Amino acid sequence: MSGDMDKPLISRRLVDSDGSLAEVPSKAPKVGILGSGDFARSLATRLVNSGFSVVVGSRNPKRTAGLFPSAAHVTFQEEAVSSPQVVFVAVFREHYSSLCSLGDQLAGKILVDVSNPTEKEHLQNHQSNAEYLASLFPACTVVKAFNVISAWALQAGPRDGNRQVLICSDQLEAKHTISEMARTMGFTPLDMGSLASAREIEAIPLRLFPSWKVPILLALGLFVCFYAYNFIRDVLQPYMRKHENKFYKVPLSVVNTTLPCVAYVLLSLVYLPGVLAAALQLRRGTKYQRFPDWLDHWLQHRKQIGLLSFFFGVLHALYSFCLPLRRSHRYDLVNLAVKQVLANKSRLWVEEEVWRMEIYLSMGVLALGVLSLLAVTSLPSIANSLNWKEFSFVQSTLGFVALMLSTLHTLTYGWTRAFEENHYKFYLPPTFTLTLLLPCVIILAKGLFLLPCLSRRLTKIRRGWEKDGAVKFMLPADHMQGEKTSHV
């Protein structure tokens, strides 16, 4: 496949007829490229394939010509920048100053900065690469674009990978020209405003799941705490009190009692901020007041927290299905049977225990089933095909059903154990009682908000009504999600 890449897809006749192309500059302008690295070459290939006439400027044209598609004209920098109106600058930031000698020829032209700083460069320089370029060439119009596209996506064409090209510049017309070029090349341009946004755009390829960092740390923190707690109760206490060696539980059983705790607490943390926000709106008597920053951030990370909850829930299911595969399970069963025979008991059956487990397992499967629907509708391609009403039904209504089912799952697991003294090892209550606190608060609060007096007031506030004297601020984006359908 890659073998076909360097063959020019556009016929020689077209590319050679520079004269005629120059007459229709809006459709196929002659473009210049400064630089001969990977990105410059991929850019040249893509531009040539999209019908542009490409001139590459190099300090050593002879050596570099072989690296470019044959339809691109490789020449000296001075010659390359003389005729095209648009010049791509595909060199490292540290070499920008070496281009200053071209200043006169570049005057009045559009310079497209496609560079990405390294992590170190981005931290050291407070000025973006594009703004630095603009300061070196005050007579040019600098446009930041294409830096979020990989060299590979450029060369292979936009069928694979992301199609969005973020563009910013202080000059509207230049931005429009480059937007049209991006569109012709098969990408989707997105206007990001003035050149001051360049630093933000240059930071995008340096990101590593920024919205996942806090949720993942939260989940890991919860895991460590619950694991330690369960280890003390399930392994350490039997060892210290009764000298029973249950250390074999460390790799699997203790993990499997910890996972559902984390999943359950995370799920309740998805619905807690909504409850807090509603309470705040009720107290303030208006929705036009900004929430505190921590609540705002929390509201915006609900999707990530919910997906982590689902992930831990799935791991819990997998670990649970592994339980009967353990050797310890087999030994326990055989030993129980032997004990029964030796005790001369003919039939073992505890009706209450049987019922407890059947309901417990059934609720768990249903909770996971409902959560999986939430996870699937979080996929970008599915979320995009839903309207707000549908998305809210799945994420809010079905999500609350999942929380209820998980609570039933936890309650049937606990059964009467919370009230039996022998389950308080080292005076520590069973883990499931700890995890029940948050969800019960949420379910109680949701119940309260259904009371006619509160529910009516909340509906009024969300439709725009305000208590006298409520202070107004500009509304952050997230709080208006629920308002779309009936308000304008």
Add this chain to the structure above:
Amino acid sequence: MSGDMDKPLISRRLVDSDGSLAEVPSKAPKVGILGSGDFARSLATRLVNSGFSVVVGSRNPKRTAGLFPSAAHVTFQEEAVSSPQVVFVAVFREHYSSLCSLGDQLAGKILVDVSNPTEKEHLQNHQSNAEYLASLFPACTVVKAFNVISAWALQAGPRDGNRQVLICSDQLEAKHTISEMARTMGFTPLDMGSLASAREIEAIPLRLFPSWKVPILLALGLFVCFYAYNFIRDVLQPYMRKHENKFYKVPLSVVNTTLPCVAYVLLSLVYLPGVLAAALQLRRGTKYQRFPDWLDHWLQHRKQIGLLSFFFGVLHALYSFCLPLRRSHRYDLVNLAVKQVLANKSRLWVEEEVWRMEIYLSMGVLALGVLSLLAVTSLPSIANSLNWKEFSFVQSTLGFVALMLSTLHTLTYGWTRAFEENHYKFYLPPTFTLTLLLPCVIILAKGLFLLPCLSRRLTKIRRGWEKDGAVKFMLPADHMQGEKTSHV
């Protein structure tokens, strides 16, 4: 993150230079907005960020100015609508008439109706909001647009959420202008025809999974019926005939015998309409005759029915994996062992039962594995990357393989039970025999269609051949799926 939203991304220099922008109206026209609600504010933010010059008309400019991005000019309604050619109407339908005083100033301009009716309004009014607006301002061109975009998607930019903007209007050029504006704002405009489509477009945000309603009701109905049937056979009959208390089976075992029945019947309902359609085409001798409405609707809901079948299949798998975790399973095993010892039997082994279960389980896993491939290729982002031949191979060929594997799974589960009298409780046949009827008919029919005489005739019909005297009608969309590759 949302904290950065209200800072103007475009530099003041650009926005203030209204004069120069007015000279290039096609690129950055001055746009007006009437209204000060959430949507108006998000619209203003997005327009400002996309390089437009925004004037907001308010009845109380002083009070509302603080709510809008600083780059937007908030003034009185009369002033706001005087200079821009495009005015967004972002007020409630009930306030449309209050704008009538602006009629003279608005004459000849493009009014963009972005409103969404509430469910109640939509049912009460037979005239869409946009058509009502057009009737109030006969001298204006009304364009319906942006109502399917949420205020949140507008403000955050089109990187999140759906990008498609449905546009309709009776005037082509106005539609073109607004399409270009949507494109500049980063959305993908989609022409929906004349203003008469406005009602249809306004109904979109009110939808709640319309294509899922019938399939979900069907699945729930099947579940209730099969659950009742299984409850009678597995719980009630033992209780009434032998006074055995098996009510503990209600939450898990009976559910788990019901789930595969529903999944299996739903899967066969995916392939039945195709068989009926082929039979109908064979009898009629043409494909250019419309199918009856019920068959048409059925054919169009195959995807949803198939996904529900997969969902129930997965639940069945999860429930089955829970079986050995039950307390009742443990007790049964121990009791069996004790019984063996007491009976002085040394080795328990029924070769036939062993084979039955191994094949049964293996077929089940394979059927689920194949179904999961079908489910994955139903994801929009994957379905879009397949050509028709690939999509049809997965959905039709692999789907039929899944049906065959499920049939083998069911047959090995049943083994010889269908022919043993003691399995007919209350004279009711075992559930699996009931579910086998439909799939066997389908497999038989598919086999028949492979006979040379029928297969040849069907191929001819699908390539466009017609029996003499076959009546022609306009072809509904769905029936031509199979014809794409070789026909034009």
Add this chain to the structure above:
Amino acid sequence: MSGDMDKPLISRRLVDSDGSLAEVPSKAPKVGILGSGDFARSLATRLVNSGFSVVVGSRNPKRTAGLFPSAAHVTFQEEAVSSPQVVFVAVFREHYSSLCSLGDQLAGKILVDVSNPTEKEHLQNHQSNAEYLASLFPACTVVKAFNVISAWALQAGPRDGNRQVLICSDQLEAKHTISEMARTMGFTPLDMGSLASAREIEAIPLRLFPSWKVPILLALGLFVCFYAYNFIRDVLQPYMRKHENKFYKVPLSVVNTTLPCVAYVLLSLVYLPGVLAAALQLRRGTKYQRFPDWLDHWLQHRKQIGLLSFFFGVLHALYSFCLPLRRSHRYDLVNLAVKQVLANKSRLWVEEEVWRMEIYLSMGVLALGVLSLLAVTSLPSIANSLNWKEFSFVQSTLGFVALMLSTLHTLTYGWTRAFEENHYKFYLPPTFTLTLLLPCVIILAKGLFLLPCLSRRLTKIRRGWEKDGAVKFMLPADHMQGEKTSHV
């Protein structure tokens, strides 16, 4: 739903006013269609709905008029092609020559070839349909377009199915005209270069998962080999040596020992080519030298191999969860208990075996959990939302973690068995020892590349440094993936 399809979405007023539309040809040109098949009709519907004025040319206008939307004008071929500048040719290749009589009227116009050859036609003719059409009408400009869109996607509108329209032509302006038409119809045009690309574009709808063929054959080959090996060891050897009948293991147990071998070897085959490529770059001292073809293809199929590995891993998990559901499992347990009682042993417990299984199962679940993250980020809609750094973190770092976890899973499964003589049946070593070879080589190599001397050299080479005398070639697309962030 399909019932609304044939009602014209655009008002009669617009479509009838041909005169005024003709004045704005760039926005709504009159277009002609030759042909009356399914595709011609869907095309007409879509064009009418997008605001074009459509004239259909038929040899029997009276008979075919009823098949087209009422807003389309159906007439004789000669009349249909007289006024529009763009004519869609929607007839079979074998009828192209019958259009030659229209040559004079078509001269100077744009002919859009929308046809798709059958598999047979594509193999027989070395000239694409579009090039054949161009040879018949030398006075026309032929554009290849819309053939990758199904008739169904055309009629239903681009909300469902793929939106990308591949376009090629030798004439830039014609390509631009058709691109704009495609955009107005709601599709995303993609320029594929000159008409010589038509054959490539015509081959796209004939493809059946070309990138999956080799990986699937590889996986099936591995499955057959490992299955045979395991069958000999687990079933045949006990039968021949001890006359034990273990044939019941054929449908499930042997499959379940084979699946993890295939999954594990496939996973290591994902990371092997990267190691080979790095070794090659180290030896050559440059990255600007093309890899051998087999390595290139291997590097490009890593995603497919990885997904197959995940699929086999999931099947392995499902089969494993089925193990305690088997009748043979129940019999074995009961027989073990009976044996214990008869041997008068009171407690069965092998601490080492217990530990082995707990670690083994835990590692397996974790490996599958990590692999599932890789699989999810392979979904197009998620992969597109990641930057290169994020994608590489998941696929490369997390993928290597999954390989390490799988290796631990395999090692704890094996425990000391590799060193016990009684596990060498027929002198054949246990299967897991065979599968460990490749992954251990990879882990070792990855460890070597971390040595300062090699790691520094590799980093230098990947940043563009070259050993003296290293020969340069044009770089294939795939090798530059890692270079985007810091290079330009």
